[in-house]
Amino acid sequence: MxxxxxxxxxxxxxxxxxxxxxxxxxxxxxxxxxxxxxxxxxxxxxxxxxxxxxxxxxxxxxxxxxxxxxxxxxxxxxxVGFIINKIETLSYLSDFDINSCKGKIIVNLSYIPKNKLKKALKSMENVFNSSLVMSNRIVFIEKDDEAVLPDEHVCIGTVCSVTLNAILLKHGIPVISKFGGVLEIKDGLPYKFSALIRYDGTSLDPLEIFIRGKMTNVSGAIKNGYGRVLASFREIPAVCLNKVKEIYSTMQEKGFQGILVFGEPNQTLLDIPVGIDRVGIIVVGGLNPIAAVEETGIQTYTSAISTLYDYQAMIDFKELSNELK
Amino acid sequence: MxxxxxxxxxxxxxxxxxxxxxxxxxxxxxxxxxxxxxxxxxxxxxxxxxxxxxxxxxxxxxxxxxxxxxxxxxxxxxxVGFIINKIETLSYLSDFDINSCKGKIIVNLSYIPKNKLKKALKSMENVFNSSLVMSNRIVFIEKDDEAVLPDEHVCIGTVCSVTLNAILLKHGIPVISKFGGVLEIKDGLPYKFSALIRYDGTSLDPLEIFIRGKMTNVSGAIKNGYGRVLASFREIPAVCLNKVKEIYSTMQEKGFQGILVFGEPNQTLLDIPVGIDRVGIIVVGGLNPIAAVEETGIQTYTSAISTLYDYQAMIDFKELSNELK
Known part of the structure; x- marks a missing residue:
């Protein structure tokens, strides 16, 4: 069927x-x-x-x-469908237009205990000030009409890095999401992947697995340039490389970021081989702020690559953080 | 290189x-x-x-x-090599002969806190009495000359289900390990997979991930026939099916078990499609006893598909359990 x-x-x-x-x-x-x-x-x-x-x-x-x-x-x-289907479905369904910044983007939803919110916001602060997030905009849901929120929890949504795929797809550029991984940071720079899971071979989101497995050290990466962050490995056709860089510039002007490294056509990137006439790119995981929260011992419930959300209805992380200070 | x-x-x-x-x-x-x-x-x-x-x-x-x-x-x-390489390497290196029961088989090694050993053994007892393990033989290391054991821990090794691949390979039958999964048990029977990860697409062992993620309910499956156990999905060439059943009979005579379901040539098995002219089989995870330990709240450190171990040097689980009673 x-x-x-x-x-x-x-x-x-x-x-x-x-x-x-x-x-x-x-x-x-x-x-x-x-x-x-x-x-x-x-x-x-x-x-x-x-x-x-x-x-x-x-x-x-x-x-x-x-x-x-x-x-x-x-x-x-x-x-038991594989995560890659969710990635491709949401990329297709997103109607976000990078020029007008209107439409729906893809978000990860995390539930945080209400009484730990201040501490959680504090641990996220440095991450939102770093290059390890896709955007500073977040979803914040405190009261819930439809009772979807677990008791005594609030919901924080971060921009999912699949939004990059959605934006490029609207420009006719197909992105292959190959691996979700844990990326070692050394001297402030991407060094190597210490764990990898293929998106087309798992029914669980790899980044959720790495958070649950306590495999990250996002705060270390930010504090002194040594740590382990959530990232993914993707491929684009080599012929699109310049166009992707151009679109990425527009994204940066509009307050987005997320591509940590561009590879070269047909060249391995951090020891990971790419397909013929393809270029590897390394993209931050949208869940890095949540990983930092978990590192402080606060337990969250996260649904990665979760849903579409109206970008204009999202707020700046600072707004929320200042408001609650 | x-x-x-x-x-x-x-x-x-x-x-x-x-x-x-x-x-x-x-x-x-x-x-x-x-x-x-x-x-x-x-x-x-x-x-x-x-x-x-x-x-x-x-x-x-x-x-x-x-x-x-x-x-x-x-x-x-x-x-960052994928787990499939470890599976294939150890299958090849194992020299276990099912007829003489001599040689090295593949084991998972788990480290359990010394002061929780009695409680851990108790929670494993029912699992070793069930069809959810490969064998009743275990490795037990209490004292360690080479100081490989973490402080105040003992090591328990269970027969890894990759041993099945090794035994079949010695008979010239290639087994493809496709997925590690969490298998839902309903009315005491395999019902469906609730999570799947491809062995050739992950650098972490799927079954370790499911244990860490607290996704199992092995004790429930044993107690009342409803639960979630570790299992894997493998494929064999259809032409080998009868030979595999024959060898599996010999294995059972020698005290091994582990195949929960045989599929039919070219037929999906629990909704999972197989390759052309192949048969799916569902095999228990060797780590089910350890999952049951974790379900009681005891934290273990596990290295799945870990190493080769002389089968004759392994002891019966009951021996250990009675000795420490």
Missing amino acids: NRTLIAILKILAKENKIIGSKEIAKRLKMYGINLSERTVRYHLKILDERGLTKIFGKEGRIITEKGRQELDTAITVEK | NRTLIAILKILAKENKIIGSKEIAKRLKMYGINLSERTVRYHLKILDERGLTKIFGKEGRIITEKGRQELDTAITVEK
Whole structure:
């Protein structure tokens, strides 16, 4: 089953009542699927034929028991999907425009105990002043209407480095996210990767794993230039290198950063080989501030590469930090 | 640089004095490299030409400064090597013969605080009585001549499930270790994988990651048939399926176990697709007893797929457990 069919089944299962194709087309947009009513009807016919949906009256559909079972299996498979799919889906769904700075970017969401917030902000301060974050903008959610926040926790969202992929993709440049890693910093410079996990080979986010495993030393890297930070290794086609540098300049003008090193075409970068006619780049992990919080012994719950969030609704880290001082 | 050249440099760096090719050939055996003196001299010439070693007198060699630098870089690269290399190297190096039960098998080594040993043994007891381990034999090291043990710790080694690969390989059957995973158990049976990491895409052992991330519930799986255990997904060529079942019977007669499910040729197994003309098998993680220890709150240090150990020198878990009761 393809993504569209699964999304339609999800909508029908959630509603649990008869819905028409017009309504389904509308809701599909929330799954990032833009289809005409006519195309939706075409997909519904396929589902009907497979006995997964049943027609009721004038184009209304309901999900069958078989449809629910099929959905269960599909969701199971989806769950052990690899992180690379999440990266690619969100890169595609992001509509952020770097020139106007409008639209949705990709954020990591972390939940921090309310009574540890001040201490947490303090430990993040130096990270947000360093080159180890994508941006100074954060999401801050204290009160929660939909009760998504765990009890006595606040939510802090950092700009996910996959936002870089999304921005480049909008310019027609495909980025391959190869590895999430722990990058050793020596004399203030990237030295080597001490751990690597392929994005297309893991169902858990590598950077979440490294944080949980207490493998980082972000504060050390900032304090005296020796430490271990979250970073990722990506590849771009060599032919795009100049264009990427150009777009990255625009990003920097707009307050973004994150590329630590550009490699050379066909050359290994920190001992990691690249594909033919490709260039390696090393990008900071958006979760470095959270890693610094964990290093002080505060336990957080983090969902990396989590969701899309309106960039204009984000606030400057300093604003929050000054406000709570 | 290939593995042989690196191994020779390692030997020279460790000795830090002039060694002859005969001695080098002897020591290379410990790296699993069996070469004649003549072939060693051929490799030494290559190293001489690259300025990494220097000849002294009659065939004696010493490592140069350049050689040491080269070795440093090589070791760096080796360090971020993927776990699959460790699996394949140890499978090849193991000389265990299933019929005579003689030779070295592959073990995971875990360090447990001495004062928590009794509690740890208790939590492992049910696991060793279940189908969730490879074997009841363990390594137990209490006193340590070479001071490798951390202070106030003992070492317990469990049979690593890669031993299965080693045994099959000796029969000419290549096993592909695809994923390490967390397997959900429902009604006492394997239900689905809730997390997966590819062995050829990670520098950290997946099962170590899952233990550290507190993602298991081995004791639940044993107590009431609902839980999450360490397991891996492997593939064998379909043509070998009957032979594998035959060898596995012999293994069972000799006190081994570990294969939870055999798939069918070309069929997905627990929703995971296999390669063309291949069969999936699900194998228990050798570290399930250690996961159960961690679930009681005892912190262990574990090195999975760690080393080769003489099977005849291992003891029955019950022996140790009764002795300390």
